[in-house]
Amino acid sequence: MKLKDLRCCDKCGGQIALVFHIVEVTQAIVDGAAVNREYGMVQAMGGSVALASIMGVEEDVVKMVPHSTKLILCQECGMSGELNLAELVEKRYDAENEKADKEKSDEND
Numbered sequence: 001m002k003l004k005d006l007r008c009c010d011k012c013g014g015q016i017a018l019v020f021h022i023v024e025v026t027q028a029i030v031d032g033a034a035v036n037r038e039y040g041m042v043q044a045m046g047g048s049v050a051l052a053s054i055m056g057v058e059e060d061v062v063k064m065v066p067h068s069t070k071l072i073l074c075q076e077c078g079m080s081g082e083l084n085l086a087e088l089v090e091k092r093y094d095a096e097n098e099k100a101d102k103e104k105s106d107e108n109d
Ligand SMILES: [Zn+2]
Pocket: 009, 010, 011, 012, 013, 014, 073, 074, 075, 076, 077, 078
């Protein structure tokens, strides 16, 4: 992480100290079709998951969304209280878009 990437805490907006937390949030989605294929192989192997995994092509049944969000949390926010990851990710997403829009409008001026 570069100096330019440091910012205030994404939860409370306070300054970070020497020790802080970075939480990388990535959404995951269950691939229903892949689950069905794997389940079909298990059924074909008489219900044996172990046999199905040997005989079949084990594929990932969970897909990761390519974009992840890095949250910066001060020591206090990282160590105490509740974290609403969806809310913090949305707030971070909005801030990144706002920054990108500002940079775009600065280029046009
Ligand atoms: Zn904080």
